[in-house]
Amino acid sequence: MRSRLALLAAAVSVLILxxxxVPLALLxxxxxxxxxxxxxTADAQSLAPVVGTADPDTIRLTVEQLAADSGRPVSVFLPDGTVLGAPVPRTPAVTLAARGQSLTAESDGGREVVIAVQGRSDGTRVIRTVVPRSELTAGVTxxxxxxxxxxxxxxxxGLVVADRLARTLVRPITELSRVSHRLANAELDARVAPAGPAELREVAGALxxxxxxxxxxxxxxxxxVADLSHRLRTPLTALxxxxxxxRDPADAARLxxxxDGLERAVTGLIRQARWRSSAPDGTAGSDAAAVVGERVAFWSVLAEDTGRTVTLDLANGPLPVGVAADELAAAVDALLGNVFAHTPDGTPFTVRLAPDAGQVVLTVADSGPGMPTGAVLRGASQAGSTGLGLDIADxxxxxxxxxxxxxxxPGCGAVxxxxxxxxRP
Incomplete structure (x- = not known):
């Protein structure tokens, strides 16, 4: 924008100048x-009294002196055809002046000045001088x-002034853009100092x-969210x-x-709602192998009860990832919960965790009816659930x-x- 404003100012300045x-140069x-x-013309007119009264010899001397002083050729044409001074042929301008009309005319050598001197009995005498083109354009270049x-x-x-004015416009706009990007990155404490024209200050205040x-x-x-999550602690304690x-130790340990898992999720939700920034920074990490192994072991009990075969392919850990253990556990629970919620009992599924090109890839595949269109959209579900599982994982x-x-x-199912x-460091 700054360069365009400068270009516009330059174009306007060039057009005005x-x-x-151009007319001034022609003038x-x-x-x-x-x-x-x-x-x-003044030099030629100074000869008129001499040409009108003196004899030819006096006229010749005066003409030669004037030609030497002015540097221009000077000629006097007498009625009998005699030419005194510079020997030049008669020109149409001289012929016209012999009829009693003084004038100036353009010629090949420059501008021709002819003056008719009348009042003598022998006829009209004509004074002619030529202004060379070098003298006509002297000082013009x-x-x-x-x-x-x-x-x-x-x-x-004009460019300097336009650049200064453009800077006063571009700088506030750039600051507005920078603050808007910070807000988009969840830096909600970012603010812009109002500057520039009144319209930009108004936009800054609105932002x-x-x-x-x-x-x-x-x-x-x-x-x-934190208050709602906190209210869940009382029923959790009762559970x-x-x-x-x-009485059965196995059932007691399982429940x-x-x-414990539900309480960890609630605790994590409270911590995330109250103290964590709304922008994930990725600095928290966890061991994906340990988290996935633990959650698959938890869901294996339910899989056994529903007649599902679980195939676990877990790479040797540790496999560090840039997500907190609570969030990763919630994501794994969401993916495995979808398998139980959207496939009939007895449907086998596979869980695989392996490193891949600097990342760790968790694959959950089942042999169920497949994934409906739009399932990844937040809140979208065709099975009566909340529709937030895939969004949590995403x-x-x-x-x-x-x-x-x-x-x-392959054939049927979802992966x-x-x-x-x-x-991140």
Whole structure:
């Protein structure tokens, strides 16, 4: 924008200067030619008294002296055809002047000045002089150079002024863009200092107001989520007491483990809502092998109850990834929970975890009916669930710099790939 404004100022300056300097240059040339013509006419008229009264010898001496002083050829044509001074043939202008009319005319050598001297009994005598073209244009080239330099100087000054004015516009716009990008990256404390024209200051104030409003809304939302999550602690405590009161140790341990997992999820939700920035920084890390192994072991009990065969292909750990253990566990639970929620009992599934090109890839594949269109959209579900499972997994992947991929299984079924990036330094 700054360069375009400077280019616009330069174009306008050049057009204005051209409109003024071109006529001025032509005027300078015309004035120089007229000045030279006036001088030659005055010199020729100074001969008129001598030519009208003196004898030919006196006229010849006077003409030669004037020619030497002025540097221009001077001739006097007598009625009998005698030419005194510079020997030149009669020209149409001289013939016309012999009839009593003084005039100037253009010729090959320059501008011809002829003056008719009347009042003698022998006829009209004609004084002729020629202004050479070098004298007609004397000083014009230098004047044009001065005008050209003046025009260039004015254009440069205009560019400097336009650049300063453009900077006062571009700098606030650049600051607005920078703050908007910071806000897009969830730096909600970013603000812009109003500067520039009144319109830009108004936009800056509106952006600051919008940022403050977003910050308030997010804070209220996090508080509500945290309060709601905190309310779940009481029923969780009751569930723990009920689980510990079971007589069968195996059932008690299984239910207690489930309650522990649910409590960890609630605790993580509270911590995320209250203290964690809304922008994931990816600095928290975990061992994907340990987390996936633990969650698959948890879901294997339910798989056994529902007649599902679980195939686990877990690479040797540790496999560090750039996502917190709680978030990764929630993502794994979401993917495995989808298998149980959207496939009939007895449907086998496979869980595979392996490194791949600097990332760790978690693959969950089943032999069920497949993934419906739009399943990855947040809140979209065709099986009566919340529709947030794949979104939770996708956010966990993007937190680490990875992504979530959905594929169709061979023949039938669905394949979900969760690509997890390494921890950031």
């Amino acid at each position: 051209t409109a003024f300097l 300078v040339r015309t004035v120089a030619a007229d000045r030279a013509t006036v001088r030659a 230098r004047a044009w150079l001065v005008l050209a330099l003046l025009g260039v100087l004015l254009v440069l000054v 600051n107001h919008l940022a403050g409003r977003i910050q308030v809304l997010l804070r209220d939302e996090r508080e509500q 723990r007491l009920e689980a510990e009161s079971l 207690t483990s489930a309650v 956010r966990a992947a993007r937190t680490s710099g990875g992504r979530l991929e959905l594929r169709a299984g 979900v790939l969760l690509r997890l990036g390494p921890p």
